Amino acid sequence: MYEKDGEKYFVVDSHMHFWDATPENWVKGQEQYAKGWIECFHAYQSLGPPETHWSIEHFEGYSEDDLMSDVFDKGHVDVAVFQPTYLKEWYSEGFNTTEKNGALAEKYPGKFIVNTRFDPRDGDSGLKEFADNVKRWNAKGIKLYTAEWNNGSRGYKLSDPDCYRFLDKARELGIKNVHVHKGPTIWPLDKDAFDVSDVDHAATDFPELNFIVEHVGLPRIEDFCFMATQEPNVYAGLSVVIGGLMYARPKFFAKVMGELLFWVGEDKMTFGSDYGIWEPKWQVEGFVDWDYPSDEFSDYPRVNVDTKKKILGLNAAKLYDIDVPAECQIADQSEPARRDDAELVQGQA
Numbered sequence: 001m002y003e004k005d006g007e008k009y010f011v012v013d014s015h016m017h018f019w020d021a022t023p024e025n026w027v028k029g030q031e032q033y034a035k036g037w038i039e040c041f042h043a044y045q046s047l048g049p050p051e052t053h054w055s056i057e058h059f060e061g062y063s064e065d066d067l068m069s070d071v072f073d074k075g076h077v078d079v080a081v082f083q084p085t086y087l088k089e090w091y092s093e094g095f096n097t098t099e100k101n102g103a104l105a106e107k108y109p110g111k112f113i114v115n116t117r118f119d120p121r122d123g124d125s126g127l128k129e130f131a132d133n134v135k136r137w138n139a140k141g142i143k144l145y146t147a148e149w150n151n152g153s154r155g156y157k158l159s160d161p162d163c164y165r166f167l168d169k170a171r172e173l174g175i176k177n178v179h180v181h182k183g184p185t186i187w188p189l190d191k192d193a194f195d196v197s198d199v200d201h202a203a204t205d206f207p208e209l210n211f212i213v214e215h216v217g218l219p220r221i222e223d224f225c226f227m228a229t230q231e232p233n234v235y236a237g238l239s240v241v242i243g244g245l246m247y248a249r250p251k252f253f254a255k256v257m258g259e260l261l262f263w264v265g266e267d268k269m270t271f272g273s274d275y276g277i278w279e280p281k282w283q284v285e286g287f288v289d290w291d292y293p294s295d296e297f298s299d300y301p302r303v304n305v306d307t308k309k310k311i312l313g314l315n316a317a318k319l320y321d322i323d324v325p326a327e328c329q330i331a332d333q334s335e336p337a338r339r340d341d342a343e344l345v346q347g348q349a
Helices: 031-045 056-060 064-073 098-107 120-137 161-172 197-205 221-228 241-245 250-263 280-289 305-319
Strands: 002-004 007-009 012-016 079-082 112-114 141-144 177-181 210-214 234-237
Touching: 002 280, 007 305, 012 305, 031 056, 064 098, 064 280, 079 098, 079 305, 098 112, 098 120, 120 161, 161 197, 197 210, 197 221, 221 234, 221 250, 241 250, 241 280, 280 305
Parallel strands: 012 079, 079 112, 141 177, 177 210, 210 234
Antiparallel strands: 002 007
């Protein structure tokens, strides 16, 4: 665990990956997309400190040893949550599958939580695969990529009837947490498929599920904030927010964090490094040291040690029922907003 100025931080990296984007895994005839995807990912890495940049060859296929060292030995992470992204239209064995993540989790007990995924366009066979994966890996969460291509389709919405069928199944299987990629696009996916409006529909209709919106809809931060503040079960996943903005765009980072803290609140924000785009070490250390850069941001909520402890780990630990050592807890961790908080007071409009 990370310690600074006598304070101990329990860190849950709630959004990270173990991918294979090496040329040997590219689908024949789809090389331009497989290559373009990983090169676009690699370009995002340039938003971190120069000394953390990797070569494209290392980025395409970092090793198990790399991951364990970067995330746990050097990265201050106590528990990491794997979020799969399949992309089998472009990668023969998948870009980052539940099975690949699960194999590593079994090798290192207690280090990882294995989330799985579904694609509603896969129909009955996809529903069975989803159920099998939840059972096999004891999954408590899923990662959905609504912009993923699938047999000619270039995306789907959480509000689609077929998706509701899968969300019903998720609820039946005991899934609690639904991570949804809604943020910066990656070539060649379509920007419109990352719009957050479908989260609004699903969050209202599935109040038992928590919807963690990864990348908070960037750059459409206002759309996300105004939606998330009325939906008690919508959370702000800070992957890309910290990694992509804290170093490269510090003033914009302060604005985004301020908007999130004002509208969504510190109890509904979760840290994610988005490894291997960025390593967690500099993100954790930088965020613990962070504050607004000037009085220009005085109308936003202040941040303190408790705020940072919640965001870096305690909020995600609560979502995933992770035991937190007593020395890392805080005296009074308030509960996230309730559904009735979002309703109009009776008799008023």
